[in-house]
Amino acid sequence: RHSWPSALTLRIAMLGKGLLLVGLVVLWTHIYRCTFVNIDKTMHFFPISVEHAIYKFNEDQSDELAYKFLRVRRSQRKIFSHIYLVDMEMGRTICKKHDEDIDNCPLQQGPEEKKVRCIYIMRTIGWFTNFTIFNSTCTQI
Template identity: 55%
Template sequence: MLWKAFLIVALTGLGIRDCSFRFTDIDKNDKEFVASVEHIVFHFNENQDDVFAYKFLRVRRSQRERFDFVYLVDLEMGRTVCRKDDEDIDNCPLHEGEREKKVRCTYILETEIWITRFNILNSTCVQT
């Protein structure tokens, strides 16, 4: 009986909702996934103190919750020579040398593409 109580407490502590077994791999070119990545890059840039914009480099993991439009996005971004308010960040070259910065971020977000709504549920980013 004690082990059952321990199991319940452990699962609750891990957050059953965010367990990775509920996600499955999807195509990186999935329309909703691509829109989610664009939103993530925009959100990341808007919330950085850095005056330079970061741009999308590559997706490391693309997954979707089995029965919902909740995506797990693991991506890399690099710091560009363009400022955040510049028009065409995708075509900006990356900083090199001392100013070079890259980040790897994992986001979990809910996407309702039909009404252009994105809700970031969790995110973590680390400099690489």
């Protein structure tokens, strides 16, 4: 007589633990896929992510003049990953894109002046120098 309630109680407890585990897995998956958090723009591999995004932007442009970094508007990282959101502004310089030291090159002035705001979502594996750009959007400002 006493074994039936104990077996039922044990099964209910196991079912509850199973549902809790499934709930935690669903929650973990949601957090892992969706959540970007603000980070210091000097932390982790964010600075080399910015450098790579600028390099790719310049390489992909038909313009022979280089754009250089102006400022970071937003620096974020996806929780528990190496995926970064880079939101930055760049300005068109008077230097060609394959010149050295573009960072010290003056910006275009007057009618040739152009600035862009770009948002990149990318994975950076810094110790392998591996970059994957998942999405990028640039608009002239």
